[in-house]
Amino acid sequence: MHPPEIELNELDGIIERHKNGKWELIPLLQDVQATYGYIPPESITPIAEALNLYPSQVQGVVTFYSGFSLKPKGKYVCRVCRGTACHVKGSRSILRLMKRELELEEGETSPDYRFTLETVACLGACFLAPTMMINRDYFGKLSPTKLSSVLGEYRQKGNNKNG
Amino acid sequence: MDKLSSIGQLEWFRSRILFRKEKGIIEVHVCMTGCRAYGAAGVLEALNQEVKSQGLSKQVEIRSTGCHGFCAKAPVIAIEPMGIQYQEVEPDDAGDIVMKTLKENRMIDRLAYHAPKTFQPVFYRNQIPFYAKQERRVLANCGRIDPTNIEHYIAAGGYRALIKALSNMGPEQVIDEVQAAKLRGRGGAGFPTGLKWKFASQSEGRPKYVVCNADEGDPGAFMDRAILEGDPHAVVEGMLLGAYAMGSEYGFIYVREEYPIAIDHLNIAIAQAEELGLLGENILGTGFNFNLSLRLGAGAFVCGEETALMASIEGRRGMPRARPPFPAQAGIDGKPTNINNVETWANVPLIVNNGAGWYGEVGTENSKGTKIFSLAGKVNNTGLVEVPIGTTVKDVIFNIGGGIPKGRQFKAVQMGGPAGGCVPAQFLNLSIDYDTVQSIGAIMGSGGMVVLDENNCMVEIARFFLSFTQSESCGKCAPCRLGTTQLLEILTRITRGEGRMEDIDTIRELGQTLTEASLCGLGQACPKPALSTLRYFINEYEDHIKEHRCAGAVCDSMVISACQHACPAGIDVPNYVAAIADGEYEKSVEIIRERNPFPAVCGRICIHPCEYKCRRGELDQAVAIRALKRMASDWYFKNIGPQRNPFPVNKKEKIAIVGAGPAGLTCAYFLVKMGYKTTVYEAQSVAGGMLGIAVPEFRLPRPVIEEEIQYIKIVVLKSCTTHRLMPNTHSTTYSTRDTVPFLLPPVPRPASTSVYPAKTKTSQEFTTALIF
Ligand SMILES: Cc1cc2nc3c(=O)[nH]c(=O)nc-3n(C[C@H](O)[C@H](O)[C@H](O)COP(=O)(O)O)c2cc1C
Ligand code: SF4
Ligand code: SF4
Ligand code: FES
Ligand code: FES
Numbered sequence: 020m021h022p023p024e025i026e027l028n029e030l031d032g033i034i035e036r037h038k039n040g041k042w043e044l045i046p047l048l049q050d051v052q053a054t055y056g057y058i059p060p061e062s063i064t065p066i067a068e069a070l071n072l073y074p075s076q077v078q079g080v081v082t083f084y085s086g087f088s089l090k091p092k093g094k095y096v097c098r099v100c101r102g103t104a105c106h107v108k109g110s111r112s113i114l115r116l117m118k119r120e121l122e123l124e125e126g127e128t129s130p131d132y133r134f135t136l137e138t139v140a141c142l143g144a145c146f147l148a149p150t151m152m153i154n155r156d157y158f159g160k161l162s163p164t165k166l167s168s169v170l171g172e173y174r175q176k177g178n179n180k181n182g
Numbered sequence: 183m184d185k186l187s188s189i190g191q192l193e194w195f196r197s198r199i200l201f202r203k204e205k206g207i208i209e210v211h212v213c214m215t216g217c218r219a220y221g222a223a224g225v226l227e228a229l230n231q232e233v234k235s236q237g238l239s240k241q242v243e244i245r246s247t248g249c250h251g252f253c254a255k256a257p258v259i260a261i262e263p264m265g266i267q268y269q270e271v272e273p274d275d276a277g278d279i280v281m282k283t284l285k286e287n288r289m290i291d292r293l294a295y296h297a298p299k300t301f302q303p304v305f306y307r308n309q310i311p312f313y314a315k316q317e318r319r320v321l322a323n324c325g326r327i328d329p330t331n332i333e334h335y336i337a338a339g340g341y342r343a344l345i346k347a348l349s350n351m352g353p354e355q356v357i358d359e360v361q362a363a364k365l366r367g368r369g370g371a372g373f374p375t376g377l378k379w380k381f382a383s384q385s386e387g388r389p390k391y392v393v394c395n396a397d398e399g400d401p402g403a404f405m406d407r408a409i410l411e412g413d414p415h416a417v418v419e420g421m422l423l424g425a426y427a428m429g430s431e432y433g434f435i436y437v438r439e440e441y442p443i444a445i446d447h448l449n450i451a452i453a454q455a456e457e458l459g460l461l462g463e464n465i466l467g468t469g470f471n472f473n474l475s476l477r478l479g480a481g482a483f484v485c486g487e488e489t490a491l492m493a494s495i496e497g498r499r500g501m502p503r504a505r506p507p508f509p510a511q512a513g514i515d516g517k518p519t520n521i522n523n524v525e526t527w528a529n530v531p532l533i534v535n536n537g538a539g540w541y542g543e544v545g546t547e548n549s550k551g552t553k554i555f556s557l558a559g560k561v562n563n564t565g566l567v568e569v570p571i572g573t574t575v576k577d578v579i580f581n582i583g584g585g586i587p588k589g590r591q592f593k594a595v596q597m598g599g600p601a602g603g604c605v606p607a608q609f610l611n612l613s614i615d616y617d618t619v620q621s622i623g624a625i626m627g628s629g630g631m632v633v634l635d636e637n638n639c640m641v642e643i644a645r646f647f648l649s650f651t652q653s654e655s656c657g658k659c660a661p662c663r664l665g666t667t668q669l670l671e672i673l674t675r676i677t678r679g680e681g682r683m684e685d686i687d688t689i690r691e692l693g694q695t696l697t698e699a700s701l702c703g704l705g706q707a708c709p710k711p712a713l714s715t716l717r718y719f720i721n722e723y724e725d726h727i728k729e730h731r732c733a734g735a736v737c738d739s740m741v742i743s744a745c746q747h748a749c750p751a752g753i754d755v756p757n758y759v760a761a762i763a764d765g766e767y768e769k770s771v772e773i774i775r776e777r778n779p780f781p782a783v784c785g786r787i788c789i790h791p792c793e794y795k796c797r798r799g800e801l802d803q804a805v806a807i808r809a810l811k812r813m814a815s816d817w818y819f820k821n822i823g824p825q826r827n828p829f830p831v832n833k834k835e836k837i838a839i840v841g842a843g844p845a846g847l848t849c850a851y852f853l854v855k856m857g858y859k860t861t862v863y864e865a866q867s868v869a870g871g872m873l874g875i876a877v878p879e880f881r882l883p884r885p886v887i888e889e890e891i892q893y894i895k896i897v898v899l900k901s902c903t904t905h906r907l908m909p910n911t912h913s914t915t916y917s918t919r920d921t922v923p924f925l926l927p928p929v930p931r932p933a934s935t936s937v938y939p940a941k942t943k944t945s946q947e948f949t950t951a952l953i954f
Contacts, residue, residue: 044497049478083499084658086439086480098440102401103599103632106646109800124443139305139649141401142440144219145558145632146565148799155442157219158297159256162802180866 025055038069040083040120044080048087056096057088093128095173097121099151102141110149113161114138117151120170133177185459187346188467193334195458199337207243208284211260211325213253214246215443216404220256221272222357228276229259236280241654243935248412250325252312253296253565260307260325267307268293268843292838298562315582317544319552320528321568324412329447332454335415341460343531344422348468351534356388356427357383360530362538364550369395369486369523370601371703372549372616375530378520381510383428385518390430392421393495393514396437396444397479399486400599403630405554406524408566410437410444413528418461418474420527423534428520431460433474435490437790441480448476483600483654487702488521492658501656502702525554545571549615557583559632560590571612571819576610579633590635590794593717598627600647600654601707603714604640623714625707637795639734640719641726645673647711649703662705663896665696669712679740681727689716735795745792745926751778755792755807762810768822770814779851779894780844782819782886785812787877824893832857839924843871847894849924854898869895 034056037047047066051058058081067074081087099114114125123129123136144150147159156171186192212226229244250258255269261283268279271293280382282288291893294303295310304310318324327334335341347356361376382390394417410417421433430747437445452474455461463471477495484490485500492514494500529551533541542550551573555578558564562584569578579585579595584591594604603624605612612618619626634643669692672685693709700706716723725731726740735744745755754773761770774781788808795806837853839846842864849862868874870887 024623042495042497045480045494046839049480079499083501084482086482088243100401101645103596103630104402104564104851107559107632107634107638107800111798112801114206139440140399141403142219143398143404143407143438144216145402145404145556145630146216147219147256148558148564150219150921152440159219163798164802166238179391 025059026087027059029054030059030065034066036071044070045084045134046076048081050075052087056092057090060089076107088134091128093132094177095153096135096137097153098137098139098142099153100140100142100144100149101138102145102148104141104145105149108148113149113151113166116163116166120167124156134173185457185462186466187459189349192341192345192458192460192466196336199333203337206241207920208241208264209243209245209262210279210284211245211247211250211262212250213247213250213256213258215329216253216408217249222257224273225257225259225271225276228273229279232276232280233284236285238280238284242280243285245328246330247326248324249321249408249566250307251316251318251321251566251568252295252310253562254563256701262326265306265308267295267305267310269295272336272713280887286495304496312565312582312584313576315573316568317552317570318568319523319532320554321412323416324566326406327413329412329414330450332415332451332458335413339535340415340531341419341615343534344419344426344460345466347423347426347464347534348470350594353383353427353429356423356534359538360427360533363533363541364538364545364548365526365529365533365541366549366616367523368525368529368553368628369627370400370598372626375522375526379424379428382430382518382520385510387517389432389517390428391514391517391519392424392428392430392433393488393491393519394421394433394435394524394527395486395488395491395521396435396441396524397483397486397491398438398524399483400601400628400630401664402556402558402596402599402627402632404556404558404706405566405629407441407444408556409524409528409554410441411447414444414447415455415503415609415673416528416531417448417524418455420530421474422460422472423530424466424520424522426470426529428518428522430518431471431473433472434477434514435474436479436485436495437481441764443477445476445570446802450478467625482656483650484656484704487704491521492519492703499656501658502704504701525629542755545908546572546613546615548617553614553626555614555629555631557633558591559596560586560635560638561633562587570613572613573613574610575605575614577632578614579610583633586633586635588794588799590637592639593634593636594626594640596632596634596643598625598710599630599632600651601625601703601710602627603710604634604643604718606718608739624709624718625710627636631642637734637800639677639732639736640715640722641673641733642677642734642736644712644715645670645677648673651708655704655708658941659699659701659705660740661696661699662701665692665700666708668692669696669709673712674721676726677732677737677739679726679730679737681723683724683727685727686716686720686723689713744795745805746798748791748795749777750791751784753777753792758814759805759807759810767814767817771818774811774815779848780814780890781811782890783844783873783882784808785810785815786886787882796840816940819889819893824889824896826893826897826899828859829854831859833859835859836861837924841871842866844873846871846924847891850898851894 033050037043051062064074065078067077099117101110117136120134121134125138128135142150142152144157144159149161150159213494216224226943233239233242233244244337250260252258257271258269260267278290282290289305291303294305296303307313318733323338357376357379365375366372367375396406397412425433445798461474466910480487482500485494487502488509490500495514498765509519509521545551552568553571554568557567567582577916592607594606605624609622616626648670652670653668655662657663672689675681689712693713696709697706730739730740735741735747741747758770758773771781785808789810792807798805806865835858837858837860839850839862842862846862850862853860869891
């Protein structure tokens, strides 16, 4: 399957909003990432031109920060916490289970662009370790049972066209 | 709302809020920050609906607040002014809460905290031991005010410090006060804040910048998140005071993108402050200008380092650079810049409001005030803890934290994350302050405390941190780029059971090089987790290297499975449990007997170390390995019985075993299985040894032992005879030329005891249970 089609003309609006400010490259890229779920490689040149930078400078920033991705991601980005607190409370097993459930390795996106599996250093919810985040929602005290019920919900949401 | 154009107007605004506030309202404070990860939103909604449907909207206010601290029991709510705290609340509880507690002032047992030993419910927050030793100063508003409503902050006395500074204090006076308070940076390094401000204020150049470091990089720490989410205006006010003191007109808050709620609350706080004229031009008509904006991190740990952070704000790759020049001389855009941590900023309004004298009432000589710690890992009361600096480790982990769950042993607490080290059990009485913690090889750090228990492997923890720093190293300087990779490789090797003793020295040497030669703090501090575990847990390293043994049963390549690793008999637990899951009970018993001929006995009386190490137990409950064994073997004896063909004997050597206890019988069982002819001697009239003598009937019924022994007798029947052996028989009786003796004399002896009445002094008048 192909990644969901994207409307590149939204890019102009984003660039417009940022191009006159100071030090706007990263905020601009964050907007692009939030809008498309990734930084479309074809957007790099227009961004560089608008900000008076070399494309290589933009590329350099994109690749430096793990928050930016040059590849499209799934509709639901699952980020399993691999921070210390979660680690000592068994997040290795949670990650293993997620890999098995989603049939994905770390950093991979499912062929139907529904799920992406990532890890994150800490979500700041260590008191509920082990934790994960799906898009902007946090989940804590994960156990195998809890995990499958959470994933079940998202699978259903995904099946539901409006969801 | 119009802008407040003078200090008087802000005071007027505050009195208006307080005046309008209706008296006698009951407030329900629902933690809607961290607890959202455990269903707080549903609770909030249900409470709102209940209050409406039970007609209490006028008398009750349901308020979304920040963290109450006792996060382990999420979702947590508090009911004020009564001071009631409920925990682990579910949406279905809303009806009861409104009906019973709010309407009739009756307490709900099931939602209360229960004291660990007595199981008595504790309804009032100030009686819960978790809060008793805390001193909640910086967190005073957290969990009480709605962080998205500036009026709440103002009503609670917010922006009073700003008023005080703008009206009564010159910029130098503010700096002097902060200096007198001996406030030290809460971001990790502990540099005196007042001094840093002085440098920035003396520095030439315009504009000047102040920055709040909200990158909270230590994985396992969440103090900053809680402050930003629960009381964002405290940070804004702190920055306003700093800006006023240093003469800065622009501020940035650099916050991690992984904290969406914090970002929302900060955006709201900034917008509301701007709207009231507390940020922007000509603040409160005093001519003071300060603009504050947010910058989001993009997932790079190294951006918490101040020079990297500034590069990132400028839109570049977040790589550290050499200092000097320090940010105070040349920071953002080459202009003077002052960076402080979230918690540092949040301390400032307290100091300005109450004075350095009050501030210094708690703390130690060199580190004043309180520090917030985030307690996580293997501790009962995970959550946010604010205590005077100088509180002991024991107080924090045991008295406040409630000790280690599941009755396990405390091993160490990791402080300071990837730049810190561990504080092992022998330092429980250590005072937690910057200098003391540093003296034992850890650091107080930003306040993350991750508690480790006996099931954690210290080598693996060191490896874990190194893999973190290795992947987060920006790669700018060679010592760090290559050194972290090297260190990680060595530690990985050791956890794989492929380590060499020389590796330990290599780690120490490499560590030293990294500390001396790296450009920034990431590289300089990254060997600490390894060095500190080497210092206190060298035996674990040696076990891994020499014996391929991992006491925590964590390291995959030397531990096939944690349960099997922990079982003294080395039973293949995963396979026998899987066989039971498939309904193949007979096969399961066969698998157990590969290593242990007593499945029914061990299914009852084994202390099941396997279950303590079971990895599922880290997540919720350990698999009931022992009970499964009992169930399978009971099924076996009921449906198949002890009958079975004896093992064939095909070797010529003969073996004599003395003692028909569990060990002797097991020995006979496996020797006959291997084909040796075996004779067992026993002094008692029955076989079974201590099983039958020492274990009480209610724990291990005799028929179970008999059945099990009968099975052993049958399979070893032809080749194994038992002889009654009289005490003190000479060893030659059973040792002939072609017989190899195995001596298994009675192991358990009566323990000597000191409870004899003082005068007798001897044990002669007493008969100990074992002999009897
Ligand atoms: C690799 C690295 C990461 C850091 N991460 C943070 C961080 O996440 N938050 C923080 O406040 N300080 C962090 N620091 C410390 C900052 O460089 C700086 O010392 C601190 O923000 C100063 O504030 P303070 O004096 O108020 O503590 C980090 C330092 C290093 C070397
Ligand atoms: S020490 Fe490491 S993180 Fe710091 S500048 Fe050098 S390579 Fe980068
Ligand atoms: S119950 Fe005892 S004998 Fe059985 S697997 Fe666990 S430790 Fe081994
Ligand atoms: S370590 Fe997982 S949320 Fe902090
Ligand atoms: S009580 Fe809710 S996050 Fe701490």
